[in-house]
Amino acid sequence: MRANHHSPLVKRNFVLGVVNGALWQLGNAFMNPSTVVPAFILALGRGDKIWIGVISACMNSGWAWPHIFLARYLSTKERLLPYYWFSAIARSVAILALTGVIALLHDAGPTVVFALVAGLFLVYGSCGAVGIIPFMTIVSDSMPASLRGRFFGMRWLLGGLMGMAAGIIVKQVLSGRSGVAYPNNYVMLFGIASIIYVASFVSFGFVREPARTGPSRELPMRQELARGPRLLRRDPDFRRLATSRVSDAIGGGLTVPFMAPFALQYWRAPEEVIGVFLACQAGAGAVSNLLWSQISDKRGNRQVLIWSSAASVVTSVMVLVSLVLPRVPLGTWVGVPFTLPLALFSLAFIPQGVAMSGLAMGQTNYLLDIAPNRRRATYVAFSSLIGFPLAWWPVAGALIIGEARFPLGFGIALVATVVSLLNATRLREPRALDLGLEADPIPVEERASAAGG
Numbered sequence: 001m002r003a004n005h006h007s008p009l010v011k012r013n014f015v016l017g018v019v020n021g022a023l024w025q026l027g028n029a030f031m032n033p034s035t036v037v038p039a040f041i042l043a044l045g046r047g048d049k050i051w052i053g054v055i056s057a058c059m060n061s062g063w064a065w066p067h068i069f070l071a072r073y074l075s076t077k078e079r080l081l082p083y084y085w086f087s088a089i090a091r092s093v094a095i096l097a098l099t100g101v102i103a104l105l106h107d108a109g110p111t112v113v114f115a116l117v118a119g120l121f122l123v124y125g126s127c128g129a130v131g132i133i134p135f136m137t138i139v140s141d142s143m144p145a146s147l148r149g150r151f152f153g154m155r156w157l158l159g160g161l162m163g164m165a166a167g168i169i170v171k172q173v174l175s176g177r178s179g180v181a182y183p184n185n186y187v188m189l190f191g192i193a194s195i196i197y198v199a200s201f202v203s204f205g206f207v208r209e210p211a212r213t214g215p216s217r218e219l220p221m222r223q224e225l226a227r228g229p230r231l232l233r234r235d236p237d238f239r240r241l242a243t244s245r246v247s248d249a250i251g252g253g254l255t256v257p258f259m260a261p262f263a264l265q266y267w268r269a270p271e272e273v274i275g276v277f278l279a280c281q282a283g284a285g286a287v288s289n290l291l292w293s294q295i296s297d298k299r300g301n302r303q304v305l306i307w308s309s310a311a312s313v314v315t316s317v318m319v320l321v322s323l324v325l326p327r328v329p330l331g332t333w334v335g336v337p338f339t340l341p342l343a344l345f346s347l348a349f350i351p352q353g354v355a356m357s358g359l360a361m362g363q364t365n366y367l368l369d370i371a372p373n374r375r376r377a378t379y380v381a382f383s384s385l386i387g388f389p390l391a392w393w394p395v396a397g398a399l400i401i402g403e404a405r406f407p408l409g410f411g412i413a414l415v416a417t418v419v420s421l422l423n424a425t426r427l428r429e430p431r432a433l434d435l436g437l438e439a440d441p442i443p444v445e446e447r448a449s450a451a452g453g
Helices: 008-030 036-044 047-059 066-073 081-105 108-143 147-174 184-204 220-232 235-254 259-266 274-297 302-323 340-347 349-370 373-389 394-402 406-424 442-451
Strands: 329-333 336-339
Touching: 008 108, 008 147, 008 184, 008 274, 036 047, 036 108, 036 184, 036 259, 036 274, 047 108, 047 373, 047 394, 066 108, 066 373, 081 108, 081 184, 108 349, 108 373, 147 184, 147 220, 147 274, 147 349, 220 235, 220 373, 235 302, 235 349, 235 373, 235 394, 259 274, 259 340, 274 302, 274 340, 274 349, 302 340, 302 349, 302 406, 336 340, 340 349, 349 373, 373 394, 394 406
Parallel strands: none
Antiparallel strands: 329 336
């Protein structure tokens, strides 16, 4: 299907999709996995890094494992929106239950609360995975490739701008001046996030699903499992994208979950600094999407992946430099006393926000660019399946970091981000001919062989 930019279908799905993404970003600010959630685990009394790694793994792994089973099942369905609705309702129940656990069972002890929170994050992600293939398919079928950069960019832009405001609220709620003590401060933040998440999930449920024709029969699991490795062997773009995802996951798994705990424990920064980190990350991610959407639509998603990978390298460099700076006091800003290293460390959340938004957009759009229509579900499934073991990398990262080996963990992250950048430069631009760029260097027969995988 070649969708018209101005058709009612495209306009409706564009608006609802942007509302869905912006609200999700806003909810994610109040329950941010790289700042708020690690701070909550520390406040819960789980100061050992391994617990932060486990929570991060539970949050991420649920999104990966169901796809290999869903791809073969959903590929034969003419209507996918009902499966998205199942995902939306199940996620809503899980995230509301998580807030209820913190509010009602906080006296049950940190081990019980931690186990329930970890389990609910795993359920939330697993239910969310059910909606990924319907979401990606509906977006791909109703949005022309030249509009997807603007689509995902608007989702991140609006959500990021609202996330900056959320950072101010988070800072105030977590400050000692708010009058809201643990656990009520986190109940308030997670409760706000839950309500916004539910609105986000429901909004996309009202899109119009284009008619589609899939395979007439469901492949046996053995054949479906054989397709993934075959695609990796035959499709060099998919293989290089997967390699980039691995490197990004290794680098991110050693920085994203542990940067906030590092500041709170190593520099004894006040808990309200989390709001500053969040505002820097969300604001940079939002503003950068003005650039990412233009690059995606006009220059292709290969360029998005190259420049966002470069931003990841900058993040790791800034973090490592902050470790060797003298602790010169710089005064108090927005109620937080800053030293020279803490100031530079806080600024590192700016390129991190730039990188996170660029990689999210670039990897998603690049996958849609290279996946043939009849194989899209398989591409999406195996791309997610590759991420399943990587979701548990933060646990290994916690063991690497231990009690005080943050420089080692951040150093490994720098190497991984450099590898990801070098690999991104080797990607082909699938839309080169449409964009008037250099011709495709990969033989047509090799692409055709991969598409037939």
